[in-house]
Amino acid sequence: xxxxxxxxxxxxxxxxxxxxxxxxxxxxxxxxxxxxxxxxxxxxxxxxxxxxxxxxxxxxxxxxxxxxxxxxxxxxxxxxxxxxxxxxxxxxxxxxxxxxxxxxxxxxxxxxxxxxxxxxxxxxxxxxxxxxxxxxxxxxxxxxxxxxxxxxxxxxxxxxxxx
Amino acid sequence: xxxxxxxxxxxxxxxxxxxxxxxxxxxxxxxxxxxxxxxxxxxxxxxxxxxxxxxxxxxxxxxxxxxxxxxxxxxxxxxxxxxxxxxxxxxxxxxxxxxxxxxxxxxxxxxxxxxxxxxxxxxxxxxxxxxxxxxxxxxxxxxxxxxxxxxxxxxxxxxxxxxxxxxxxxxxxxxxxxxxxxxxxxxxxxxxxxxxxxxxxxxxxxxxxxxxxxxxxxxxxxxxxxxxxxxxxxxxxxxxxxxxxxx
Numbered sequence: 001x002x003x004x005x006x007x008x009x010x011x012x013x014x015x016x017x018x019x020x021x022x023x024x025x026x027x028x029x030x031x032x033x034x035x036x037x038x039x040x041x042x043x044x045x046x047x048x049x050x051x052x053x054x055x056x057x058x059x060x061x062x063x064x065x066x067x068x069x070x071x072x073x074x075x076x077x078x079x080x081x082x083x084x085x086x087x088x089x090x091x092x093x094x095x096x097x098x099x100x101x102x103x104x105x106x107x108x109x110x111x112x113x114x115x116x117x118x119x120x121x122x123x124x125x126x127x128x129x130x131x132x133x134x135x136x137x138x139x140x141x142x143x144x145x146x147x148x149x150x151x152x153x154x155x156x157x158x159x160x161x162x163x
Numbered sequence: 164x165x166x167x168x169x170x171x172x173x174x175x176x177x178x179x180x181x182x183x184x185x186x187x188x189x190x191x192x193x194x195x196x197x198x199x200x201x202x203x204x205x206x207x208x209x210x211x212x213x214x215x216x217x218x219x220x221x222x223x224x225x226x227x228x229x230x231x232x233x234x235x236x237x238x239x240x241x242x243x244x245x246x247x248x249x250x251x252x253x254x255x256x257x258x259x260x261x262x263x264x265x266x267x268x269x270x271x272x273x274x275x276x277x278x279x280x281x282x283x284x285x286x287x288x289x290x291x292x293x294x295x296x297x298x299x300x301x302x303x304x305x306x307x308x309x310x311x312x313x314x315x316x317x318x319x320x321x322x323x324x325x326x327x328x329x330x331x332x333x334x335x336x337x338x339x340x341x342x343x344x345x346x347x348x349x350x351x352x353x354x355x356x357x358x359x360x361x362x363x364x365x366x367x368x369x370x371x372x373x374x375x376x377x378x379x380x381x382x383x384x385x386x387x388x389x390x391x392x393x394x395x396x397x398x399x400x401x402x403x404x405x406x407x408x409x410x
Contacts, residue, residue: 041361049361072363089363094342097336110339149362 043147047159048072054142057163065099065117071146073133074099076117082160085144086119092126118155128153135161201352209400216401225289233281237381239275251366253328263334278319286317298402305392309387314383323376326369338364
């Protein structure tokens with residue numbers, strides 16, 4: 001077999017067109033990247049999406065669930081005194097899940113998913129436990145980082161925050 | 164001045180009239196063609212149509228119905244824009260004002276809502292008609308693709324418009340709908356966040372849906388509709404079954 005390997009030098013025209021084309025591609029991708037940034041959701045500090053102050057640790061009684069409305073989460077204080085910050089959003093299709101004190105459960109009004117105070121699925125179509133947010137103790141206050149939801153399959157004692 | 168000239172001729176022979184209507188009454192094939200091709204509103208339409216395709220049961224006029232509904236939606240939509248404010252404090256009260264205190268407001272809003280539902284229905288039925296008459300086959304396969312794009316735009320306009328009344332129904336419908344979009348592989352959660360402007364339906368979602376609904380989607384639909392109608396003409400008008408009289 002005979003393979004021709006023409007060793008022609010690149011013509012000026014081809015070189016310029018290639019450079020011009022590459023420049024155009026760079027321009028378009030830079031512009032789309034900037035446009036993507038333009039449309040990216042913005043977060044106001046201190047409100048949902050940023051770090052939200054939940055309150056002093058002792059404001060929450062053992063074995064109770066309290067709603068922190070501006071942070072869109074519940075603080076669930078378990079019987080052992082540990083804290084969980086549970087996102088109010090149902091893991092099924094995103095409805096807000098109300099806490100039912102009388103049933104000691106979260107019951108979603110949209111498609112009847114049920115969660116226990118640890119956020120575990122007790123019933124309904126929800127595919128996984130309620131998402132949680134990391135908690136930290138800053139200047140004697142529980143501060144919840146609502147920008148970083150943690151998806152989890154089920155409850156694990158290691159997820160609980162202890163002061 | 165001759166007395167035999169009709170007064171109407173004076174108008175139709177005037178320079179102003181002729182600048183609008185360049186051709187006289189078309190009484191020959193060339194003039195009939197020119198009537199269509201020299202008019203910006205008619206030129207998308209085929210110059211000649213098959214007699215067979217004029218029977219109403221041939222296409223049920225579903226495409227034309229969709230276009231008429233679109234025009235009704237643009238007209239009533241612009242009327243609604245004079246009162247509607249896309250803010251979470253004012254959207255629902257504005258909708259109430261339109262419904263309860265603006266003269267003909269309830270009629271305008273109901274026209275918009277019913278036409279929107281009917282347009283989704285008409286577009287889907289139009290697609291069904293095209294499918295069952297085999298009108299998607301070459302050389303019309305590209306127009307089928309344009310039609311699918313138009314279907315997606317129609318559904319997009321329907322979905323974005325659904326949030327605007329800002330009541331419980333629209334809020335939770337968009338919450339659930341956008342979360343279904345979030346289940347799409349790889350890009351799902353990004354699409355959801357970009358659409359809502361955040362993790363949850365709120366002011367950012369309302370203004371984004373509003374802008375898509377009143378500006379971006381209608382413009383895209385007009386462009387796609389123009390291509391769609393122009394392709395009908397280029398592909399030789401409505402598809403005709405030439406074998407019908409044989410079998």
